[in-house]
Amino acid sequence: MAKKIITISRQFGSGGRTVGKKLAEKLNYKYYDREIIEKIAEESGFSQEFIEETEEKDTYRGLFNIGLLARDYRGMSVDDYIWEAQTKIIKEIADSGENAVIVGRCSDYILRDREDTIHVFVHADLKKRKRRVREKYGDREVSLEKRLKDKDKRRRVYYKFYTDREWGDVENFTMTLNSGELGIDNCVKLIEEAVNF
Numbered sequence: 001m002a003k004k005i006i007t008i009s010r011q012f013g014s015g016g017r018t019v020g021k022k023l024a025e026k027l028n029y030k031y032y033d034r035e036i037i038e039k040i041a042e043e044s045g046f047s048q049e050f051i052e053e054t055e056e057k058d059t060y061r062g063l064f065n066i067g068l069l070a071r072d073y074r075g076m077s078v079d080d081y082i083w084e085a086q087t088k089i090i091k092e093i094a095d096s097g098e099n100a101v102i103v104g105r106c107s108d109y110i111l112r113d114r115e116d117t118i119h120v121f122v123h124a125d126l127k128k129r130k131r132r133v134r135e136k137y138g139d140r141e142v143s144l145e146k147r148l149k150d151k152d153k154r155r156r157v158y159y160k161f162y163t164d165r166e167w168g169d170v171e172n173f174t175m176t177l178n179s180g181e182l183g184i185d186n187c188v189k190l191i192e193e194a195v196n197f
Contacts, residue, residue, distance in 0.1 A: 003195045004099045005117040007107040011168070012151035013129030013136075015179045016122035017103055019187045024101040026192060033103040036089055043085040046078075054082055083162055086110075104155075108172055109163040118194055119173045122187060124180030 006023065010016020017033060024031035041048045076084070090110045093100050094117070102111075108119040124132075130144040140147070159167035170176050175194060177187045 003116055003118045005094050005111060005114065006101045006191060006195065007111060007117060007119045008101065008103045008122060009108050009120070009168070009173070010104070010122040011124065011129060012148055012155070013133040014122045014124040015132060015184050015187075018184055019120075019122055019177075019179065019191070020101045020103040022184065022188045023191055026188060027099065027101075027195065029099040029101050030093075031101050031103075032093060036086065036093075036102070036105055039089045040082060040085045043089060044081055046082065051082055054079060106159055106163055109159070109165060112172075118175070118191065120191055121168055121170070121173045121176040122179050123168065123176065124178060128180035 006020075006029070008016050008020045008023075010019075020033065021031055023029070037048050037051050040046070040051050044051070046054075086105055087110050090102060090105065090107050093102065094111050094114060108121075111117050112119075126145065126148065129148055133144055133148065142150075156167040159165065165172055175190070177190060179187050182190070
């Protein structure tokens with residue numbers, strides 16, 4: 001059965017977002033990344049900037065700083081509202097009947113029970129990710145290594161908090177691809193082949 005939905009999780013700097021964009025173009029699938037943030041903003045009433053800041057902050061620290069104090073009558077924090085809106089939107093995309101590539105946002109977990117879905121994790125070694133981040137975003141005051149580790153840590157904490165699974169665990173994915181060794185185009189080609197497997 002051809003797969004209608006492809007979720008792509010990725011290490012920061014691995015090129016997973018680029019893989020997703022190229023794959024969507026090649027397969028003529030809808031592409032969802034920032035588009036989900038826009039939909040969450042519409043659904044929740046929060047600004048896109050606020051959602052981006054909230055999504056990958058240190059969730060545990062956020063809960064102890066404001067989350068426990070800022071709960072509504074259902075016991076939900078701001079983080080929980082965003083998670084709930086995100087989950088609803090990703091499920092709606094999957095249920096829409098359109099073929100889609102969805103990047104990040106725990107979409108592999110949210111759609112884990114669907115048989116028409118491929119879940120991909122894109123990774124690369126630290127040296128290659130550092131080079132890619134430098135080329136794409138340039139140097140900053142914070143070292144490249146620290147930026148990579150901090151971003152991945154935030155993703156790991158957020159994923160663990162909402163899914164109770166380990167971020168990047170191979171058992172959660174249909175396939176894992178080392179973009180540093182395979183290259184972006186070969187990653188796209190391998191996923192494309194798996195779609196019709």
